[in-house]
Amino acid sequence: MSTPVAPAPVDPMFEPTEVTIDQAGEIVRPPTTYWKDAWERLKRNRVAIASLVVILIICVAAIIGPAHSPYTYDQQDLVMNNKPPSAAHWFGTDNLGRDLFTRVLWGARISMTVGVLASLIALGIGVPYGAISGYFGGHVDEIMMRIVEILYGLPFQLYVILLMVVLGAGLQNVLIAIGIVYWLDMARIVRGEVLSLKEREYVLAAKTVGASTWSIIFRHLIPNAMGPIIVTMTLMIPQAIFTEAFLSFIGLGVAAPMASWGALASDGYPAIRVAPWALLFPAAAISITMMAFNFLGDGLRDALDPWLHR
Amino acid sequence: MIEQAPDTSLRPQDTDTVIQVKDLKKHFSMRGMRGGKVLRAVDGVSFTVGRGETLGIVGESGCGKTTLARTIIRLYRPTAGGILFEGRDISHSSEKDLRWVRQRMQMIFQDPYASLNPRMTVGDIIDEPLSLSADRLPVKERRERVNELLRMVGLDPGHRNRYPHEFSGGQRQRIGIARALAVNPSVIIADEPVSALDVSIRAQIINLLEELQESLGLTYMVIAHDLSMVKHISDRVVVMYLGKIVEIASASELYENPLHPYTQALLSAIPIPDPAVERRRQRIVLEGDVPSPTDPPSGCRFRTRCVKVREVCKKAEPALVEFGTHSVACHLVGPGPLSSSA
Numbered sequence: 328m329s330t331p332v333a334p335a336p337v338d339p340m341f342e343p344t345e346v347t348i349d350q351a352g353e354i355v356r357p358p359t360t361y362w363k364d365a366w367e368r369l370k371r372n373r374v375a376i377a378s379l380v381v382i383l384i385i386c387v388a389a390i391i392g393p394a395h396s397p398y399t400y401d402q403q404d405l406v407m408n409n410k411p412p413s414a415a416h417w418f419g420t421d422n423l424g425r426d427l428f429t430r431v432l433w434g435a436r437i438s439m440t441v442g443v444l445a446s447l448i449a450l451g452i453g454v455p456y457g458a459i460s461g462y463f464g465g466h467v468d469e470i471m472m473r474i475v476e477i478l479y480g481l482p483f484q485l486y487v488i489l490l491m492v493v494l495g496a497g498l499q500n501v502l503i504a505i506g507i508v509y510w511l512d513m514a515r516i517v518r519g520e521v522l523s524l525k526e527r528e529y530v531l532a533a534k535t536v537g538a539s540t541w542s543i544i545f546r547h548l549i550p551n552a553m554g555p556i557i558v559t560m561t562l563m564i565p566q567a568i569f570t571e572a573f574l575s576f577i578g579l580g581v582a583a584p585m586a587s588w589g590a591l592a593s594d595g596y597p598a599i600r601v602a603p604w605a606l607l608f609p610a611a612a613i614s615i616t617m618m619a620f621n622f623l624g625d626g627l628r629d630a631l632d633p634w635l636h637r
Numbered sequence: 638m639i640e641q642a643p644d645t646s647l648r649p650q651d652t653d654t655v656i657q658v659k660d661l662k663k664h665f666s667m668r669g670m671r672g673g674k675v676l677r678a679v680d681g682v683s684f685t686v687g688r689g690e691t692l693g694i695v696g697e698s699g700c701g702k703t704t705l706a707r708t709i710i711r712l713y714r715p716t717a718g719g720i721l722f723e724g725r726d727i728s729h730s731s732e733k734d735l736r737w738v739r740q741r742m743q744m745i746f747q748d749p750y751a752s753l754n755p756r757m758t759v760g761d762i763i764d765e766p767l768s769l770s771a772d773r774l775p776v777k778e779r780r781e782r783v784n785e786l787l788r789m790v791g792l793d794p795g796h797r798n799r800y801p802h803e804f805s806g807g808q809r810q811r812i813g814i815a816r817a818l819a820v821n822p823s824v825i826i827a828d829e830p831v832s833a834l835d836v837s838i839r840a841q842i843i844n845l846l847e848e849l850q851e852s853l854g855l856t857y858m859v860i861a862h863d864l865s866m867v868k869h870i871s872d873r874v875v876v877m878y879l880g881k882i883v884e885i886a887s888a889s890e891l892y893e894n895p896l897h898p899y900t901q902a903l904l905s906a907i908p909i910p911d912p913a914v915e916r917r918r919q920r921i922v923l924e925g926d927v928p929s930p931t932d933p934p935s936g937c938r939f940r941t942r943c944v945k946v947r948e949v950c951k952k953a954e955p956a957l958v959e960f961g962t963h964s965v966a967c968h969l970v971g972p973g974p975l976s977s978s979a
Contacts, residue, residue, distance in 0.1 A: 360800060361756060528752035532816065534712055536766035537739035550756040 365554075368630040375626020378619035385616060389435035398426035400433040401584035409602040419604040421594060427605060430586045431612055437498060437587040438568045438616065444502055445509040445567035446560040453513025454556060458544050460514065461521030472518070475511050483508060491579045498581045501574055505567055516559050520552035554631035561624035565617035572613050588613045654721075655824055655856050656686040656709065661718035661728075663701075663708045667931065674931045678704035680880035681718070683957070686824070691850065691857040693871030693888065695864060695903070699927055701880040702860045703747075706826045709858070710744050711735055723823075740770060743817035747829040749809035753801040759812055760797035763787070766819040786815040790845060807838035814845065818853070826858045831866065843870060864907050868892050876900050879938045880930055882957055885964040896965040898943050899923075937968065945969055 369375055393400070403423045412419045418427035460471040487504045494500045524530070525548060533543050549556075572589030574580040581587045586594075588609045595605030663679040679701045686692045694702050707713050709720055711727060720728040727738050743766075746752035753762055760783050767779045774782065784794035790811040801809055810830065817825055830846065831839040847870060850857060861867045867874055867888070874891045876884040876899065884897040895901045902921040909915050923942050928934055934941050940950040949968050957966040 528746045528748055529754040531707070531712055532744070532746060532752050532813070533754075533765065535710055535739065535742075535744045536816070536820070537736050537769045538765065542769075547754055551754070553756075 365627075365630045369626055372626040372629065374622050375630075378622040378626070381615065381619040382623065385435055385612075385619075386439060388432055389439050392432040393429060393436070396426070396429040396432065398429045400430050400586055401425065409598065409605075411602070412604055418608040419602065421605050422598055422602070425584075427591075427608055430591055431588070431608055434586050434588040434591055434609060435612065435616075437581060437585075438571060438613070441498075441502065441505065441571040441587075442564035442568045442620075445505050446563045448506045449510045449513035449560060449563055450556070451510075453510030454517050454549060455544075456510065457514035457517030457519075458521050458549055458552075461518035462525055462540070462544055462548065464522075468518075472515075475514055478508060478511055481508070487574060487579065491574075496579050496581075498585075498587075501571055501580050504574070505570055509563060509567060512563070513556070513559055516555055517549075517552055520555055521548050524548050524551050554628075557631060558624055558628045561620060561627055565620040568613065568616060568620075653688050654685045655688045655723060656858075657719075657721040658685070658709065659683050659719040659721070661705070661708060661720060662716045663704050663713055664716045676931045677880050677933065678930060679708060680930075680933075682877075682880070682882055683718075684875055684882065684885060686856060686858060688823075688856055689850075689854060690872040691859060691870050693867035693874040694858065694860045694877060695862060695867050695874060696877035697862065697927055699930070700877045701930070702877055703828055705877070706744070706828050706858065706860055710742055710826055711738060736771060739766075740820050741822050742824045742826065743820065743822040745810075745813050745817050745825060745827040745830045748833045749806050749813055750833070752813050753809055755801055758798050758800055759787075759792075759804075762801070762812060763797075763815050763819055766816060770820055782819070786819055789818065789849070790815045805838075806834050807841060810834060810842055811845065814842075814849070818849065821853075822855070824856045824858070826860075828860045829862070830859065832861065832863065839866070846870070864903060876903070879927060879933055881938055881966065882964075883939065883966050885957070887962055890963055894963075896963065896970045897939075897967050898945050898969070899939050902944075937966075 403425055408420060408422050410420045418431060421427055421430070456471065456475075460468045490504050491500060494503070521544075530543060530547055533547050538546070568588075571580060571587060572592065575587045575589030576593040578593070580590055591609035592606055592613070595602070595607075595609060599606055661679055661682045662677070665676040665678060667674045667676055682701075682705060684692075694705065696702050704713065708715050711720075711730065715728050718728065719726055722738060722742065725737075727735065730738070753759075757765075760780075763783045763786055764779055767774060767782060773779075783797060787794045787797060792808060792811055792815070796804075801812065804812065827846065831842050834842060843866065846857070846859075849855060857870070859867065859870060868891075871888045873885065873887050875882055876891070876897065878899050884891065884895070884900045886894075886896075891900065892904060895904050898921075902923050905919065905921045909918070921944060925942055928938070928941055936952050937943070937950040937955050940946045943950065947968065953968070955966045955968045957964050958970075
């Protein structure tokens with residue numbers, strides 16, 4: 328029975344198993360979930376993984392960096408103003424002699440906060456709003472989507488400027504301004520997903536076993552729309568970061584001496600001939616972060632929706 | 638010919654009635670269409686289902702079979718008519734009152750790839766009806782019940798933590814059956830339970846359904862367009878055309894002595910595995926498609942495709958007339974002078 332067989336050429340995709348025919352019926356792969364499969368696919372995308380690493384480094388630096396810096400964000404040293412990058416000041420100093428590296432780290436905190444908060448607002452308001460609108464349909468859908476369209480119609484810059492005039496500049500008001508508009512895209516995307524998912528037979532099956540409307544929305548529909556939701560959240564973060572940078576650049580963002588990346592770029596811009604690094608490093612931070620989130624979002628889209636790619 | 642010796646199969650009069658459907662209508666308004674057309678998916682249907690019997694419902698695609706099933710189980714609200722389930726009228730019950738129905742009537746769906754939530758484990762899928770039931774068991778007993786149900790439908794309880802995509806079509810349909818059985822229902826409505834499966838495993842699922850009926854005393858309403866399957870499992874068969882019932886008879890009676898021209902045409906389309914017989918018999922080929930249910934023909938709905946059409950068919954809509962165990966809705970059938978020799 329057990330005559331030795333010549334070893335077959337080894338294919339890296341497949342490994343020979345030590346089983347007999349009797350056990351063949353028992354060959355099963357370990358149970359995998361949707362999320363494990365998606366992670367396996369994401370791991371094969373090098374750009375997305377590199378982006379994920381960059382994002383994690385920026386996050387860790389933003390959280391623990393400022394505490395380990397020998398300088399503070401507002402500590403001035405007028406003798407050392409407009410100095411180029413050196414061992415003491417990695418990113419150089421600005422026109423008031425403040426350490427740019429420390430200020431960029433503080434800026435990362437603000438930018439990341441804005442980005443994460445915008446995506447959390449989208450998750451908290453946009454997802455249930457879109458799901459309810461799509462699931463109930465009819466007049467409910469009509470009214471809820473008209474509200475979204477009205478908010479879409481607001482010219483963003485104009486209303487932000489008006490809001491800042493009324494409430495005053497500051498991080499809190501930037502967050503309010505971003506919060507008002509950033510859940511709209513998410514609501515639309517989730518509504519579209521729910522509109523198609525609610526016709527699936529498993530939703531009918533849930534109804535026949537007596538599941539409530541809320542249980543159908545939160546247990547059956549939203550989990551199945553999780554792929555597009557996560558992709559949208561990931562792609563929303565760089566948009567929000569850029570919006571905050573833009574608002575700070577035109578002077579409507581955080582107040583001095585606090586610094587966000589946009590405010591730093593705004594400060595560095597007049598001195599572009601004397602101290603180009605004061606503009607270069609904040610601008611590079613904005614660009615790298617936005618690119619990393621966009622690449623990660625694209626990678627996630629491919630990983631979470633395997634039918635789409637190729 | 639019609640008033641022949643009564644057959645021995647189960648008749649609703651012999652047992653108590655579980656479901657009684659009276660002149661049931663379900664219309665859908667077509668939004669966005671000019672003139673606001675109404676789609677009459679089910680348009681005045683009456684029949685009964687006796688306890689322990691299997692009622693087959695056959696008809697072409699689009700004849701309202703699925704709408705009828707979904708209205709009876711109250712996924713849809715009927716436009717008119719009554720549904721008596723175990724003596725209670727459930728045709729206009731609120732969602733809250735329907736909880737009672739959800740414990741007693743369950744459904745098996747057509748597509749086993751679409752009817753299981755891909756993000757839930759098999760254990761959670763089968764546990765869902767248990768967790769929603771009025772007299773909810775503690776978690777541990779529900780686990781036991783899920784294992785028992787998996788064994789009942791021929792699956793390994795060890796696979797309860799797997800996801801639907803890890804199973805074959807036949808296994809998935811077994812999971813769907815286990816979910817339907819979880820609350821111990823008395824009636825199961827099966828909407829084309831095997832039409833999405835490979836031919837080789839259809840028999841397994843049919844046999845499983847029959848075994849479960851035997852051991853649990855279930856009442857079945859089985860929707861299908863596969864006539865030989867319906868003949869095999871049904872006690873009585875309802876033939877539908879364009880939202881109406883054209884014929885009801887016991888399975889053996891219907892297949893041996895079809896009265897309605899539509900039923901005759903349907904039955905002539907079943908291939909017979911005997912070349913000698915197959916060569917001799919005549920096929921009645923239906924011309925054209927089913928007319929649109931938004932604009933059904935006047936009089937008899939089948940007249941546009943009927944080979945025996947007469948002048949009277951245009952004017953009056955034939956009523957479903959009972960001849961002993963056989964009911965048929967056709968002007969040409971009956972004791973009157975128009976009756977043709979079948």
